[in-house]
Amino acid sequence: xxxxxxxxxxxxxxxxxxxxxxxxxxxxxxxxxxxxxxxxxxxxxxxxxxxxxxxxxxxxxxxxxxxxxxxxxxxxxxxxxxxxxxxxxxxxxxxxxxxxxxxxxxxxxxxxxxxxxxxxxxxxxxxxxxxxxxxxxxxxxxxxxxxxxxxxxxxxxxxxxxxxxxxxxxxxxxxxxxxxxxxxxxxxxxxxxxxxxxxxxxxxxxxxxxxxxxxxxxxxxxxxxxxxxxxxxxxxxxxxxxxxxxxxxxxxxxxxxxxxxxxxxxxxxxxxxxxxxxxxxxxxxxxxxxxxxxxxxxxxxxxxxxxxxxxxxxxxxxxxxxxxxxxxxxxxxxxxxxxxxxxxxxxxxxxxxxxxxx
Amino acid sequence: xxxxxxxxxxxxxxxxxxxxxxxxxxxxxxxxxxxxxxxxxxxxxxxxxxxxxxxxxxxxxxxxxxxxxxxxxxxxxxxxxxxxxxxxxxxxxxxxxxxxxxxxxxxxxxxxxxxxxxxxxxxxxxxxxxxxxxxxxxxxxxxxxxxxxxxxxxxxxxxxxxxxxxxxxxxxxxxxxxxxxxxxxxxxxxxxxxxxxxxxxxxxxxxxxxxxxxxxxxxxxxxxxxxxxxxxxxxxxxxxxxxxxxxxxxxxxxxxxxxxxxxxxxxxxxxxxxxxxxxxxxxxxxxxxxxxxxxxxxxxxxxxxxxxxxxxxxxxxxxxxxxxxxxxxxxxxxxxxxxxxxxxxxxxxxxxxxxxxx
Ligand SMILES: CC(C)[C@H](C(=O)O)[C@@H](O)C(=O)O
Ligand SMILES: CC(C)[C@H](C(=O)O)[C@@H](O)C(=O)O
Numbered sequence: 053x054x055x056x057x058x059x060x061x062x063x064x065x066x067x068x069x070x071x072x073x074x075x076x077x078x079x080x081x082x083x084x085x086x087x088x089x090x091x092x093x094x095x096x097x098x099x100x101x102x103x104x105x106x107x108x109x110x111x112x113x114x115x116x117x118x119x120x121x122x123x124x125x126x127x128x129x130x131x132x133x134x135x136x137x138x139x140x141x142x143x144x145x146x147x148x149x150x151x152x153x154x155x156x157x158x159x160x161x162x163x164x165x166x167x168x169x170x171x172x173x174x175x176x177x178x179x180x181x182x183x184x185x186x187x188x189x190x191x192x193x194x195x196x197x198x199x200x201x202x203x204x205x206x207x208x209x210x211x212x213x214x215x216x217x218x219x220x221x222x223x224x225x226x227x228x229x230x231x232x233x234x235x236x237x238x239x240x241x242x243x244x245x246x247x248x249x250x251x252x253x254x255x256x257x258x259x260x261x262x263x264x265x266x267x268x269x270x271x272x273x274x275x276x277x278x279x280x281x282x283x284x285x286x287x288x289x290x291x292x293x294x295x296x297x298x299x300x301x302x303x304x305x306x307x308x309x310x311x312x313x314x315x316x317x318x319x320x321x322x323x324x325x326x327x328x329x330x331x332x333x334x335x336x337x338x339x340x341x342x343x344x345x346x347x348x349x350x351x352x353x354x355x356x357x358x359x360x361x362x363x364x365x366x367x368x369x370x371x372x373x374x375x376x377x378x379x380x381x382x383x384x385x386x387x388x389x390x391x392x393x394x395x396x397x398x399x400x401x402x403x404x405x406x407x408x409x410x
Numbered sequence: 411x412x413x414x415x416x417x418x419x420x421x422x423x424x425x426x427x428x429x430x431x432x433x434x435x436x437x438x439x440x441x442x443x444x445x446x447x448x449x450x451x452x453x454x455x456x457x458x459x460x461x462x463x464x465x466x467x468x469x470x471x472x473x474x475x476x477x478x479x480x481x482x483x484x485x486x487x488x489x490x491x492x493x494x495x496x497x498x499x500x501x502x503x504x505x506x507x508x509x510x511x512x513x514x515x516x517x518x519x520x521x522x523x524x525x526x527x528x529x530x531x532x533x534x535x536x537x538x539x540x541x542x543x544x545x546x547x548x549x550x551x552x553x554x555x556x557x558x559x560x561x562x563x564x565x566x567x568x569x570x571x572x573x574x575x576x577x578x579x580x581x582x583x584x585x586x587x588x589x590x591x592x593x594x595x596x597x598x599x600x601x602x603x604x605x606x607x608x609x610x611x612x613x614x615x616x617x618x619x620x621x622x623x624x625x626x627x628x629x630x631x632x633x634x635x636x637x638x639x640x641x642x643x644x645x646x647x648x649x650x651x652x653x654x655x656x657x658x659x660x661x662x663x664x665x666x667x668x669x670x671x672x673x674x675x676x677x678x679x680x681x682x683x684x685x686x687x688x689x690x691x692x693x694x695x696x697x698x699x700x701x702x703x704x705x706x707x708x709x710x711x712x713x714x715x716x717x718x719x720x721x722x723x724x725x726x727x728x729x730x731x732x733x734x735x736x737x738x739x740x741x742x743x744x745x746x747x748x749x750x751x752x753x754x755x756x757x758x759x760x761x762x763x764x765x766x767x768x
Contacts, residue, residue, distance in 0.1 A: 129603070134610075135602060135603035135633075136602055136603055136604070136605075136606035136609075136610055138603075139603045139604060140606060144604065168527050168528055168529060168642055168643060169526050169527060169528065170526055170527065170528040170531055171526065173528055191604070191605065192604055192605075194606075196570075196605070196606075196607035196608060197607050198607050198610075198611060200574075201611075203574070204574045204575070204578075205573075205574060205575075206573065206574040206611055207571065207572070207573050207574070208571075208572045208573075208607045208608040208610070208611040209569055209570060209571050209572070209607060209608055210569075210570040210572075210605045210607055210608040210609065211567055211568075211569055211570075212554075212567060212568040212569075212570070213565065213566075213567050214565070214566045214567070214568075215563075215564065215565050215566075216558075216561070216562045216563060216564040216565070217562070217563075220562075243656070243659075244493060244494055245487070245493030245494055245496075245497045246494070246497060246502065246549070246550055246656075246659070247494075247549065247550075247554070247568045248494035248498060248552075248554075249554035249555050249556050249566045249567055249568055250554060250566040250567055250568040251494075251568065252492075252494060252556075252566070253556060253559075253564055253566040275493075276659075276660055277659050277660050277662075277663035278663060278672075278695070280638070280660060280663050280664035280667060281663050281664070281666070281667040281672050284526055284664070284667040284668060285526060285667055298601070298604070301601075301604070301634075301635050302634055302635050302638060302660060304635075305635035305636060305638050305639050306638035306639070306642070306664065308639065309638060309639040309642040309643055310642060314636075314639050337636070
């Protein structure tokens with residue numbers, strides 16, 4: 053069985069709890085399936101390390117990471133460090149420099165979890181989306197600045213940058229995802245009515261790429277504001293969704309909330325060229341309020357782990373990843389759930405139960 | 411009774427249907443209350459006019475509008491004109507040049523309407539928000555451009571611009587709104603973890619202004635992505651909300667969807683200095699698919715009309731505006747509703763019923 057080398061970055065807060073839980077479950081899956089093994093480099097790149105030594109990641113971070121097959125990431129962010137510092141010293145540079153230009157966020161209502169939306173409570177199958185997020189440019193390009201910063205004349209800018217190449221590759225990826233799913237349907241999100249430069253290019257390239265998928269993938273376009281309405285009112289009308297870095301950030305949190313808990317949703321930061329390691333993380337944050345209490349929901353971390361296994365296998369470990377997903381569903385359906393899902397179990401109890409199921 | 415001079419811009423699609431309905435209801439309110447009268451200038455500034463003559467608004471549009479006490483706006487946008495053209499030739503320049511730097515969007519579950527959220531179906535009082543939107547700058551500043559536009563090397567930018575003065579005035583307005591409401595609570599939305607220039611200034615000015623309201627208004631801060639989760643999961647935990655032009659655009663559509671229909675929500679574009687006319691419009695769009703069929707929901711238009719009366723009265727017509735709001739609620743509660751609210755009445759039938767109630 054192939055061995056994969058994983059860079060493990062638990063990060064801050066509950067990132068530590070859930071990374072530990074994910075490793076436990078992955079080890080059980082490895083033993084039980086005999087389909088793969090993992091070895092880890094444990095990296096203490098975190099806010100507490102930063103507070104001690106002044107940096108999150110060492111200077112050769114990119115070289116270090118490139119020695120691995122994948123990155124498993126917990127969460128970053130801690131009250132004593134301004135968020136824009138922690139994020140721009142770790143997660144965002146990793147996404148950008150590792151060429152992880154795709155972020156994939158599947159959302160559905162897991163067996164045993166409950167959507168807050170009345171219609172989805174009756175029929176959980178209504179909500180089954182994959183959000184494909186542009187992960188390398190747009191509103192997260194990182195440019196901008198401040199003039200007259202410490203005065204009442206201050207002006208600060210954020211420059212969103214969209215490139216043809218950046219848009220084309222995300223559209224192509226999204227169409228391929230849509231094509232691989234039973235419904236073969238892609239909804240593209242934009243705000244080109246108000247943002248008439250970058251978003252207009254976004255639309256244009258979408259329609260160009262769409263030409264190649266005519267008759268194969270059904271597609272439509274939504275404005276981001278109206279998209280939130282459609283997600284609430286007509287979840288069944290969508291399948292695969294493609295949106296900009298910021299729009300998809302917002303929509304994927306909303307999606308997770310509509311599906312029942314932000315604690316279950318995974319996020320895969322992919323370099324589709326496979327020249328750099330891809331990164332897998334739950335979409336939730338470091339949750340300082342419950343950090344270290346042993347009550348964080350590990351399901352998002354498990355689902356992320358399953359996506360990592362699937363990616364590493366590149367077609368050969370789909371069944372093994374599916375086994376983990378099935379184990380998660382078997383556990384949540386019996387009511388072994390953390391508090392955010394309406395249960396009362398601890399992180400460890402849910403982890404044990406999932407290991408048993410595997 | 412004072413007479414107010416209104417610039418009426420029905421615009422496109424159902425904007426025409428619902429502006430007509432609003433005028434009917436306002437006329438009944440005027441007669442019944444004897445508290446005010448209105449006279450109108452009807453402006454055919456629309457996509458169909460644009461297609462005929464090449465422009466939405468004449469060159470002296472700003473001068474024309476300034477002769478009025480308020481602007482009543484239906485909707486703009488039509489499939490045969492690219493949205494970024496229609497919007498940047500009408501609604502966005504009006505908001506910016508008329509100094510309507512505040513956009514207020516109250517959202518609650520009207521009697522007789524039904525939220526899609528299970529918890530809110532049980533207790534509609536859970537959701538009662540006022541979203542205060544920065545309406546003059548930020549992501550809608552309008553700067554940006556395209557280089558190598560017609561090639562595969564194209565790069566397009568959108569420049570979001572935040573100024574101290576722009577942020578301070580919206581924060582102050584939002585704190586005053588919060589202070590005037592029973593719960594005295596303000597939630598500020600930001601994305602300063604990823605956007606480290608403009609959004610960091612946004613945060614900084616918020617905390618500066620907040621100093622003045624300590625002990626008077628309770629306040630907290632949310633990231634925009636996490637905010638969508640909180641709106642779905644804990645609607646009762648918020649009251650007044652302040653956010654940037656784009657964030658509030660998205661959140662207010664979501665709010666309307668969670669409250670039961672995008673067709674009921676109003677939007678007031680205010681110049682708090684009262685040197686320019688303020689503009690009142692439902693938040694819904696022109697809905698080409700149902701335009702001219704007589705089935706558009708006029709409630710958003712009525713609620714906008716009530717907000718206009720309240721603004722014009724500047725404290726003296728609150729009761730009159732309340733009378734219209736009560737009439738709307740009395741009608742929706744009896745089931746006289748359009749299809750989007752689960753009823754089967756026409757625009758005209760709802761309009762008649764509201765007039766009867768007044
Ligand atoms: C932590 C933060 C920078 C990040 C983002 O905005 O991308 C998070 O919200 C996410 O969705 O992964
Ligand atoms: C029509 C469009 C420009 C507008 C906006 O984005 O502001 C609309 O969505 C709104 O919310 O009023």
